[in-house]
Amino acid sequence: MNMIVCIKxxxxxxxxxxxxxxxxxxxxxxxxxxxxxxxxxxxxxxxxAALKIKDAKGGKITVISLGVNLxxxxxxxxxxxxxxxxxxxxxxxxxxxxxxSTAYALAAAIKKVGQFDLIFCGRQAADSDSGQVGACIxxxxxxxxxxxxxxxxxxxxxVKVDKVTTDGYEVVEVPTPALITxxxxxxxxxxxxxxxxxxxxxxxxxxxxxADIGAEPAKIGAAGRRIKTRKLFQPxxxxxxxxxxxxxxxxxxxNLAKKLVEVKLI
Amino acid sequence: xxxxxGLLGGxxxxxxxxxxxxxxxxxxxxxxxxxxxxxxxxxxGYTEPNAGTDLASLQIRAAKDGNDYILNGQxxxxxxxxxxxxxxxxARTNPEMPKHKGVSMIIADLTAPGxxxxxxxxxxGDRTNEVFYDNVRVPxxxxxxxxxxxxxxxxxALAAERGDLGTFPWPKILVDELIQYAKETKRxxxxxxxxxQIRQTLAQxxxxxxxxxxxxxxxxYMIEKNQDxxxxxxxxxxxxxxxxxxxxxxxxxxxxxxxQLEQGSKYAKLKxxxxxxxxxxxxxxxxxxxxxxxxxxxxxRGMGLPRxxxxxxxxxx
Amino acid sequence: xxxDYNDExxxxxxxxxxxxxxxxxxxxxxxMMEDEKGNPPELWKKMSQxxxxxxxxxxxxxxxxxxxxxxxxxxxxxxxxxxxxxxLSTVLLSGLFILHNGSEEQKKEILPKIAGGQLxxxxxxxxxxxxxxxxxxxxxxxAEKDDYIIDGTKLxxxxxxxxxxxxxxxRTKKGDKPEDGLTAFLVDRKTPGITITLLKTxxxxxxxxxxxxxxxxxxxxxxxxxxxxxxxxxxTLQQVKIAQCAEMVxxxxxALELAADHAKKRIQFDRPIGSFPVIHxxxxxxxxxxxxxxxxxxxxxxxxxxxxxxxxxxxxxxxWTGEAYQRTAAMGHQVLGGIGYTLDGEMHLYFRRxxxxxxxLGDGKFHREALAKELGM
Numbered sequence: 001m002n003m004i005v006c007i008k009x010x011x012x013x014x015x016x017x018x019x020x021x022x023x024x025x026x027x028x029x030x031x032x033x034x035x036x037x038x039x040x041x042x043x044x045x046x047x048x049a050a051l052k053i054k055d056a057k058g059g060k061i062t063v064i065s066l067g068v069n070l071x072x073x074x075x076x077x078x079x080x081x082x083x084x085x086x087x088x089x090x091x092x093x094x095x096x097x098x099x100x101s102t103a104y105a106l107a108a109a110i111k112k113v114g115q116f117d118l119i120f121c122g123r124q125a126a127d128s129d130s131g132q133v134g135a136c137i138x139x140x141x142x143x144x145x146x147x148x149x150x151x152x153x154x155x156x157x158x159v160k161v162d163k164v165t166t167d168g169y170e171v172v173e174v175p176t177p178a179l180i181t182x183x184x185x186x187x188x189x190x191x192x193x194x195x196x197x198x199x200x201x202x203x204x205x206x207x208x209x210x211a212d213i214g215a216e217p218a219k220i221g222a223a224g225r226r227i228k229t230r231k232l233f234q235p236x237x238x239x240x241x242x243x244x245x246x247x248x249x250x251x252x253x254x255n256l257a258k259k260l261v262e263v264k265l266i
Numbered sequence: 267x268x269x270x271x272g273l274l275g276g277x278x279x280x281x282x283x284x285x286x287x288x289x290x291x292x293x294x295x296x297x298x299x300x301x302x303x304x305x306x307x308x309x310x311g312y313t314e315p316n317a318g319t320d321l322a323s324l325q326i327r328a329a330k331d332g333n334d335y336i337l338n339g340q341x342x343x344x345x346x347x348x349x350x351x352x353x354x355x356x357a358r359t360n361p362e363m364p365k366h367k368g369v370s371m372i373i374a375d376l377t378a379p380g381x382x383x384x385x386x387x388x389x390x391g392d393r394t395n396e397v398f399y400d401n402v403r404v405p406x407x408x409x410x411x412x413x414x415x416x417x418x419x420x421x422x423a424l425a426a427e428r429g430d431l432g433t434f435p436w437p438k439i440l441v442d443e444l445i446q447y448a449k450e451t452k453r454x455x456x457x458x459x460x461x462x463q464i465r466q467t468l469a470q471x472x473x474x475x476x477x478x479x480x481x482x483x484x485x486x487y488m489i490e491k492n493q494d495x496x497x498x499x500x501x502x503x504x505x506x507x508x509x510x511x512x513x514x515x516x517x518x519x520x521x522x523x524x525x526q527l528e529q530g531s532k533y534a535k536l537k538x539x540x541x542x543x544x545x546x547x548x549x550x551x552x553x554x555x556x557x558x559x560x561x562x563x564x565x566x567r568g569m570g571l572p573r574x575x576x577x578x579x580x581x582x583x
Numbered sequence: 584x585x586x587d588y589n590d591e592x593x594x595x596x597x598x599x600x601x602x603x604x605x606x607x608x609x610x611x612x613x614x615m616m617e618d619e620k621g622n623p624p625e626l627w628k629k630m631s632q633x634x635x636x637x638x639x640x641x642x643x644x645x646x647x648x649x650x651x652x653x654x655x656x657x658x659x660x661x662x663x664x665x666x667x668x669x670x671l672s673t674v675l676l677s678g679l680f681i682l683h684n685g686s687e688e689q690k691k692e693i694l695p696k697i698a699g700g701q702l703x704x705x706x707x708x709x710x711x712x713x714x715x716x717x718x719x720x721x722x723x724x725x726a727e728k729d730d731y732i733i734d735g736t737k738l739x740x741x742x743x744x745x746x747x748x749x750x751x752x753x754r755t756k757k758g759d760k761p762e763d764g765l766t767a768f769l770v771d772r773k774t775p776g777i778t779i780t781l782l783k784t785x786x787x788x789x790x791x792x793x794x795x796x797x798x799x800x801x802x803x804x805x806x807x808x809x810x811x812x813x814x815x816x817x818x819t820l821q822q823v824k825i826a827q828c829a830e831m832v833x834x835x836x837x838a839l840e841l842a843a844d845h846a847k848k849r850i851q852f853d854r855p856i857g858s859f860p861v862i863h864x865x866x867x868x869x870x871x872x873x874x875x876x877x878x879x880x881x882x883x884x885x886x887x888x889x890x891x892x893x894x895x896x897x898x899x900x901x902x903w904t905g906e907a908y909q910r911t912a913a914m915g916h917q918v919l920g921g922i923g924y925t926l927d928g929e930m931h932l933y934f935r936r937x938x939x940x941x942x943x944l945g946d947g948k949f950h951r952e953a954l955a956k957e958l959g960m
Contacts, residue, residue, distance in 0.1 A: 018847070019570075033494060034570050036597075073593035080594055191602045194634035194647040197595045445958055459960040462952075469951035472958060473879075473899045480878035481871075487586045501871055561867035562860050569843045569866055572858040 001059030001154055003050045004113060005083070005120045006106055006133070007043040009067055009074050011035045013126040020234070027232045037074050042122025046182040047078045048189040049152045050120050057154050060084045062116075064109050066094050066102060072205070079200040080192035086205040087113070093210050094221045101224030103136030108213040110141065118159060119179040123148050134181040144178045150185035282308050282354055285371075289411035289419055298373070307350035309376070311341040311397060312420065319556045321356070322365045322417060326399065328357040328372055333406055335359070337374060337399040347383050347395040350376060356416050359409075369416035373408045374399070390545035434506050434550075437478055440513050440543060441471045443536050444520060451535075458520060467516050474509045481505055497568030500560040507550035507557060514543035584885040586878065592656040599657050602633070603664035609929050615667035616787025620745050622668035628700050636674050637698025640682060645695030651822070651888040655829035655880065662833030665932045667788075669703050669742035675826055676741075677704035677750050680767065680819045684807035689769070693748075705746040707737035707793055708816070715820075715945050717813050718761035722795060724753035724768060729802050731755070733768060733795040743779050743791035746772050751795065756810050767812040769804040770795075786935035821897050824944050825887055828880040828904040831940045835873045835908040838933040842866065842915040845923075862918060869914050872907040879903050895957045902950035905941030912937045 011020070015035040023030050039047075050061045063078045066089040079086055087109060094105055110116060119138075124131030131147075138145035150169060151162035159178055163170045164185050192200075210220055217223060244259060246252035260266045283302045286294055302308075317324035326339030337357060347353065353374040360368035376383065380402040386394045411419050445468050448459040458464050481502045488495050517540040518525035529538030551557045565571045588596060606626055615621050630636055639654045640646025647653075661670065678697045681689055681704075696702040712719040722735030733753050743749055749770045756764030770777070776798040782790045807815050843866055846857030856862055879900040886893035912934040916923050923930040941947065 016844075073590040073597065076590065077594060077598075080591075080598070191633055192594065192598045193632070194595065194638050194649060194653075197591050197598065198647070198649070198653075200594070201591050445960065449960060459955075465955035465960055466948065466951050468960065469898075469902075469954040469958065472954065473903055473951075476882075476896075476899055477875040477879065477903070480882065481874070483584075484586045484874070484878060498874075501874065504867075505871060558860075558864070562863040564867040564870060565843075565857075565863035568870055569839075571843060571846055571863055571866060572855050574858050574860055574863075575854060 001053060001057050001117050002115045003053065003059055003061045003118045003120065004110055004116050005043070005046050005050050005061060005063045005078065006122075006137070007047065007063055007065045007075065007078065008040045008122070008125045008127075009037050009065060009070055010040045010125060010127040012038045013041065017234075022232050022234055024233070027229050029232070037071050039074060039077055040122055040126040042124060042126065042182065042184060044077075044122075044189050045184055045186045046120035046122045046180075047081060047083065049149065049180065049182045049186055050118070051082050051190065053118070053152065053154050054082065059117075062087060062113055064089065064106060064113075066090075066105055068092055068095050076200050076203070076205065077192070079203045080197040081190055082196065084203075086203065088205045088207050089209075089213070090207050091209050092221075093217065093223070096222030096225070097220060098225045098227040099130050099132035100136050100226055101220050101222075103133045103140060104224060105210075105213070105215055105220045106133065107137045107140040108215045109208060110137065112208070112213050117176040118152075118154070119143075119177070120152075121179065121181045123181045123183045131181070134179055138179040141177075141179070144174045145181070146172055146174055146178065147181045148183045149180050150183055150187075152180055152182070152186075281310075285419060286410060289371075289415075293407070294410065306352060307346065308352045308354045308373075309344045309347035309350040309395075309397075311344055311347075311353045311355040311374070313343045314340060315342055319559045321420065322369065324356055324358060324369065326355070326357045327361070328359045328370065328404070330359070330406070331403075334403045335372060335406060335409070337372075337380075337402040337404060339399050341397040341399075343386070343394050344383075344397045345392070345394040347376060347397050348385065348393065352376060353381075353397065356420050359413050359416075363414060366417045367414050369420070370413050371410040371416040371419045372404055373410065374402065374404050378402050378404070388545075388549065390542065390549070392546070434510070436543070437506060437509050437513055438475045440510075440517065440539060441468070441475050443539060444468060444513070444517050445472070447536060448520060453522075464520055467520065471509075471513055471516065474505075474512070478502065478506050478509060494567075497564050500555070500564055503554065504551075504557045504560055504564075507547070510543065510547035510550055514540055514547050518544055584882055586881065588652070588656050592653055595653060596656045596660055599635075599660035600663065602629075603660055603666065607664045607666055609665065609932065612665045612667055612932060613926075619781060619789075621742070621787070621789040622703070622745055627668060630670075631698065631700030634698075636670075636700055637694070639674070640678065640694050640698055644682070644690055645698040647698075651825060651884045652881075654826055655832075655884045658826045658829035659833035659836070662830035662835075662936075663837040665834065665936060669705065669745065669789075671823065671827065671830075672705040672741040672746070673697055673703050675823045676706040676819070677748070679822055680706060680750060680816065681769075681806060683819060684767070684812075684815045686806075689806060693769075702748070703742065703746045704748045704750065705740055705742045706750040706752070707740040707743065708752045709739045710736065711738050713738075715949065716761070717765060720752055720754055720761075720765055722751065722753045724751075724755050724766060724800070726755070726802075727799075730799050731766075731768060731802065731805075733770065733798040733800060735795055737793040737795070739782075740791045740793045742789050743772070743793050744781050744789055748772060749777075749793060750806060751793075751800075752812055752816060753795075758810070762813040764810045765812045765816075766809050767806040767816065768800045769806055770798060770800050774798050774800070784939065786932075786939040788936075788939055820944060821894070822887065824897055824901045825880065825884050827940065827944060828876070828883070828900045831904045831908045831937070832873070832876045832880050834933050834936055834940070835876055835904070835911045838908075838912045838915040838930065838937075839866070839869045839873050841930060841933075842869070842911075842918040845919050856918075865914050865918060869911045872911055876900075876904040876907045895954060898950040898954040898957060901945060902947040902954065905937075906947045908933075908937035909941055 012035050019032055019035045021030040054061055061083040062085045063083045064087045065075050070088055070090055089105055089109055121134035135145055146161045146163055148164045149161045150164050153160045158173050158175055161172050161180060163172055164183050244252055244256045246255045286298050312321055314324050328335040328337050353376050355372045355374050356369055357372050358368050359370040380400040382398040384396045386396060388394060448464055449457060451458050485498060485502060488498060521535060521540055524535045525540050527534040528541050566573050606629060634647045635657060637646035638649040642648045674697060681693055710719055710721055722737060724731040724733045733751055749772055751768045751770050752765055754764055755766040758764035776796040778794040780792040784790050846862050847855055849856045883893050883896035883900040886896055915930045916934060919930055
């Protein structure tokens with residue numbers, strides 16, 4: 001089984017909200033130095049889904065990321081966990097894009113890799129939260145896509161996917177090659193062993209520039225953008241606290257339930 | 267004075283060449299760089315009676331008149347101005363602009379008519395100066411960088427100066443001398459180096475010197491890696507200046523009554539270094555940027571603490 | 584010397600941070616302070632599976648072939664997490680002593696089991712005289728045919744209550760100098776005559792009184808050379824101190840971050856208290872203090888891993904780091920005020936561990952004295 005996983009380096013979404021600032025003049029985020037970079041958590045789940053299949057059936061995992069100044073100690077993490085190869089589309093021309101131009105570049109890289117049975121993406125990136133790159137790649141490559149997976153199993157040329165729905169999950173089957181976007185319901189991701197971490201030193205990433213993947217300059221990065229951001233802003237959050245009283249704990253619980261019904265939360 | 271060249275070098279020299287290279291016009295480079303290379307002396311003219319740590323409050327006025335500026339006002343603590351030919355001056359070219367924006371860098375000739383240099387003596391016996399400008403004429407071609415950009419140029423010059431202060435060699439030299447002194451000097455028939463308290467003190471100072479060395483090397487490492495040093499550069503300056511004072515103070519205690527003897531005095535030990543250090547090192551914690559202010563810079567830039575809010579109403583002078 | 588970790592060490596450190604955040608929350612740390620065993624077995628097993636317990640051992644003994652810099656990267660995260668358990672006593676004190684001094688048979692028998700999480704060991708050195716000097720060792724071991732009989736009391740022995748084996752440093756000969764005549768014995772904790780009493784400690788770490796009442800140990804259980812344990816033991820302690828400094832660096836760094844985070848959020852007089860210059864100054868001083876800990880520790884670790892002489896550097900690192908960690912945590916309490924003084928908070932964990940770390944394996948005074956000797960005084 002040949003698998004490809006697309007990962008994105010993002011600012012740690014767990015960092016306090018106050019660390020992030022927006023410049024209203026340019027509609028962009030003010031660069032911050034105090035927040036570390038991580039792999040977008042859904043993408044880590046995508047890596048885990050691929051590793052689980054490799055554990056069960058064997059195979060090769062190629063990881064692809066796109067950006068500039070990609071930190072090696074961040075993007076090499078899948079290698080420390082057991083992925084086989086890392087390809088970086090690392091060039092200023094690749095950045096500033098929207099979902100489509102990013103997917104275009106990733107799809108071009110995937111075509112160059114050639115052999116693949118499954119492509120994994122996170123369900124959405126932890127920074128922009130668009131959730132479109134996976135679908136766009138599938139569209140460009142003309143392959144089926146299953147979104148929001150919580151479990152992926154490879155069975156004889158087909159893939160069985162448990163797909164999260166609002167009130168449960170559906171079990172679907174797709175033929176390969178296919179693209180699966182993975183959700184956090186997949187469960188815990190593994191940690192790298194010491195030996196795995198040290199072994200990743202020997203796996204140097206492969207760098208591809210736009211010309212290497214035959215990408216048309218007008219279609220990638222900022223040049224290929226089709227979406228224009230009109231306004232980027234931080235919503236103001238207001239919270240009020242009300243202490244629900246009552247004679248006994250039972251009363252308090254009952255009053256709380258009553259209140260929640262009142263404000264239509266349950 | 268033994269370390270006067272180091273001390274004065276730290277506080278005055280060395281910044282003009284690089285800044286002219288960076289901000290000067292081709293004509294200015296042609297005019298000034300050969301003069302600097304030939305050893306032309308500059309004195310720094312930043313501080314004023316009411317502009318110290320809050321340097322942007324400086325008041326000295328440079329008013330345009332034809333192709334010249336007319337300078338009026340006063341500079342303080344201008345070390346070396348009595349020997350230097352030129353004054354590297356931060357002056358206010360536009361009093362209407364907010365305080366950081368109306369300042370320009372100007373080179374004034376200290377021998378020009380209307381300039382008066384008077385002596386101020388430091389507690390260490392060094393000379394520094396007040397410089398008075400009374401309708402002094404300076405050609406506008408002596409302005410370095412664009413008008414109103416003086417503040418930014420000054421800041422980069424100060425950063426260079428603070429880095430300079432951080433490479434001060436004296437803490438290590440003095441601690442080595444004190445260790446040697448403790449080994450060779452007997453009190454009550456026993457070497458000082460056998461006194462447990464003195465052993466602790468000298469071991470601690472020796473650790474401090476190592477930390478200073480490591481701060482300096484880390485700064486170089488960050489510069490090599492092109493990392494933001496705005497918060498880490500003052501580490502060396504603060505640590506060194508306060509360490510120098512600790513060395514002098516504790517060195518005095520180790521040397522006892524002999525510690526007070528000046529260089530040249532009968533019975534003076536270690537060439538009077540510790541007595542001299544006791545006085546000269548005091549300047550290092552406020553010269554080149556007050557340690558008190560630099561600590562706020564470290565915490566706000568390095569750890570993201572909020573700045574102190576500006577007062578809504580300026581305090582009346 | 585580098586002032587930063589390499590990419591793999593950064594990955595190890597970041598991975599360890601994520602692992603401990605998940606597997607070693609502060610609630611577990613607090614629970615373990617009260618727990619008699621003080622070592623959650625699941626956590627120990629998972630750390631073993633990640634290869635961390637054997638990180639510093641050679642591969643042929645079930646280890647990961649890591650170096651000292653790899654180890655301190657991991658140790659920093661252990662300190663940040665306030666990791667409970669016998670890492671220091673088992674993996675470092677005992678494991679490293681056996682690695683450097685044990686027979687091939689002892690190494691093959693014990694080290695893979697430490698790395699695999701199956702064996703807990705500790706090293707019993709200090710006694711009631713409360714000193715790390717050789718003259719303080721009074722516990723005696725007398726030869727009797729093929730055995731030795733150990734008699735006496737060891738104090739402040741870490742994790743003895745869960746140890747499978749205790750390495751006991753005992754006096755086998757009265758030599759000219761107190762350093763002569765000391766021998767290391769590998770003693771099964773279940774040997775008749777051993778009584779272990781758990782002490783109640785500031786940081787909730789498990790220090791024990793271990794009474795040896797005519798405890799019989801085979802000559803085969805001597806680690807290293809008879810009568811010559813002191814020099815090798817000091818070498819092991821030197822290496823352990825570097826790791827221990829790194830653990831304190833991680834704790835001090837976290838205490839500083841907690842204080843700064845609180846100062847940014849806590850509003851008094853209509854502004855975050857972190858905007859008051861007096862708080863800037865506390866934080867700035869702690870930043871310099873913690874960086875000094877880091878660089879002194881990194882320098883000691885680097886010199887050690889390069890095989891260079893590093894007695895001075897280790898003395899400086901241990902003296903500075905122990906005291907600076909305590910200063911930083913005390914500063915943290917000052918900034919956090921009342922909320923940091925509650926048991927629900929985290930600052931007290933660092934405040935406790937700072938002091939126990941400072942005292943363990945020699946405090947600032949002890950190491951400044953060591954440094955004075957190194958400086959030829």
